[in-house]
Amino acid sequence: MRVLVLGAGYAGLTLARDLERRLPADADLTVVNDSPHHLVQHEVHRAIRRPAVADAIQVPLDEALDRAEVVVDRVTAVDRDARTVELAAGDALHYDYCAVCLGAETAxxxxxxxxxxxxxxxxxxxxxxxxxxxxxxxxxxxxxxxxxxxxxxxxxxxxxxxxxxxxxxxxxxxxxxxxxxxxxxxxxxxxxxxxxxxxxxxxxxxxxxxxxxxxxxxxxxxxxxxxxxxxxxxxGIAGDEAMGGERPAVRADLRLDGRTFVVGDAARAVDADGEPVPASASAALREAKTVAGNIAAQVEFEADADENEFAPRPDPYRFEVPxxxxxxxxxxxxxxxxxxxxxxxxxxxxxxxxxxxxxxxxxxxxxxxxxxxxxxx
The missing domain is CATH 3.50.50.100 (FAD/NAD(P)-binding domain)
Structure with a gap:
């Protein structure tokens, strides 16, 4: 069983850390990111005036993650039918479950x-x-x-x-x-x-x-x-090239299909109350928690499929920030x-x-x- 997390921004890193705790020991967890660091995006503007702040807002992924394999490469395409992710280096990774957390680019x-x-x-x-x-x-x-x-x-x-x-x-x-x-x-x-x-x-x-x-x-x-x-x-913001420059629309469970989720700024999401979710760090962090629980529950269900009659119903995300x-x-x-x-x-x-x-x-x-x-x- 392989779970891929694409991107290690707010959504990706939070999701991966949660999955490290929730997934069974025999499940493979892989994080793909185009940098070996997690970036605290909403503090990047500080580096314009205070260049030294760059050290504080970049966290090495090998320090932030314990069991996940980290692949430093750029995602170029996601094939949901084949359940594969293509990388710029030419490799392809197969997945059983995938969370696309690639963020957004400038529009x-x-x-x-x-x-x-x-x-x-x-x-x-x-x-x-x-x-x-x-x-x-x-x-x-x-x-x-x-x-x-x-x-x-x-x-x-x-x-x-x-x-x-x-x-x-x-x-x-x-x-x-x-x-x-x-x-x-x-x-x-x-x-x-x-x-x-x-x-x-x-x-x-x-x-x-x-x-x-x-x-x-x-x-x-x-x-x-x-x-x-x-x-x-x-x-403005636009989708990552790996998603065809689009931010796909997802409902409150944040799924594109039964095995592929889109989390954070990478998606245009509607929450459990039918309200559009703004592209923000607050939303990304909270969405990641919901998706981690849903993926972990699905992995557990598959591991004990002979004993479980009904697949778990995914929890919806509800946008609430203070x-x-x-x-x-x-x-x-x-x-x-x-x-x-x-x-x-x-x-x-x-x-x-x-x-x-x-x-x-x-x-x-x-x-x-x-x-x-x-x-x-």
């Missing part, structure tokens, strides 16, 4: 020139590129445009504004959003607090502005042209229930989120380092 929506002229923020290398470009092109006066005012865009804009102020640079930071508010997927009270935090840090906000095309020096929008020296694009939090440079905004927090309280909450995740995967020393970086930012 460019076919906008002319956007992909070739912008920098995304998905990996530590992207943060390093943004930092270098900032000092090369904007330190003596220039304009940084951040496209997309979801939580990722807000955090990038805030971090760049803080870097500008620390270095006494003269760059303008402009945050562009197609919809009518920053953090457009959230409650109005949260949106207002995030907007105020950005404005307090000297970020120019342009909502209701659609990017139509990009040249080497100009972002062309439906409200006029915007000259730039550095363009960072966080405006709140939301976003860093904005040296500040933060948190929502817990209906209450909104800014200032020291929000900053302290933000520090505990990444550290809590690192602790949950056994990286306690890295959690301490991350808290130190957060609280002294």
């Amino acid at each position: 460019y929506y076919g906008i002319p020139g956007l992909e070739s002229h912008s920098v995304p923020l998905k990996r530590v290398a992207d943060a390093e590129t943004i930092r270098k470009r900032f000092f090369d092109d904007c330190d003596e006066g220039g304009t940084v445009v951040v496209g997309g005012a979801g939580l990722s865009g807000v955090q990038v804009a805030g971090e760049l504004a803080a870097l500008r102020d620390e270095e006494d640079a003269h760059a303008d930071i402009v945050l562009v959003e197609q919809l009518d508010a920053v953090a457009p997927s959230f409650d109005e009270s949260f949106q207002r607090a995030v907007r105020d935090e950005l404005l307090d840090r000297g970020v120019e906000i342009r909502t209701e502005t659609t990017v139509e095309s990009v040249t080497e020096a100009t972002v062309q929008t439906d409200t006029g042209n915007l000259d730039y020296d550095l363009l960072v694009w966080t405006g 709140g939301w939090i976003v860093s904005v440079g040296n500040g933060a905004v948190a929502q817990v229930g209906p209450s909104i927090f800014r200032g020291k309280a929000a900053k302290a909450m933000k520090a505990t989120v990444g550290a809590g995740h690192l602790t949950s995967v056994g990286a306690i020393s890295r959690a301490v380092d991350l808290v130190d970086e957060e609280l002294h930012a």
Whole structure:
């Protein structure tokens, strides 16, 4: 019996660690990831201003996992009919059960020139590129445009504004959003607090502005042209190439079929209440727990098929999170229930989120380092 976990982000690593505990000893568990490290994705923006934080937010998989075999390679295709996974190195892995946790890539929506002229923020290398470009092109006066005012865009804009102020640079930071508010997927009270935090840090906000095309020096929008020296694009997500660039739709049990699950940002999920699940670390972590239980139950059923008459019914996932939090440079905004927090309280909450995740995967020393970086930012 072989169980594959494709990807070791929030969903993949949490799922694999749970399966290590739940699966019988004779079941093979394999994790395939394109890097030997797990990345704390929602802290990558910190590496723009604090390069040393990269060490704290990258956890070696051989430290985080005990019994799982780790294969460092890129998944190129998933054949559900043959139950095989193809890898870039040319190998193919067979599976009895597979959890696709490949996350999502940056979406460019076919906008002319956007992909070739912008920098995304998905990996530590992207943060390093943004930092270098900032000092090369904007330190003596220039304009940084951040496209997309979801939580990722807000955090990038805030971090760049803080870097500008620390270095006494003269760059303008402009945050562009197609919809009518920053953090457009959230409650109005949260949106207002995030907007105020950005404005307090000297970020120019342009909502209701659609990017139509990009040249080497100009972002062309439906409200006029915007000259730039550095363009960072966080405006959307698309599926991994191994899934044909799609994020397949799954229901609350997160199954594509009886043996293949899609978890976290890799899927467009609807939960047990029929509500769409947002692409977020909070959702990915909780989805992983549900899927781990369902896979383990199915493996146990197959192991004792002669004694079990009915296959277990998979548990559904229900999206429930206590709140939301976003860093904005040296500040933060948190929502817990209906209450909104800014200032020291929000900053302290933000520090505990990444550290809590690192602790949950056994990286306690890295959690301490991350808290130190957060609280002294």
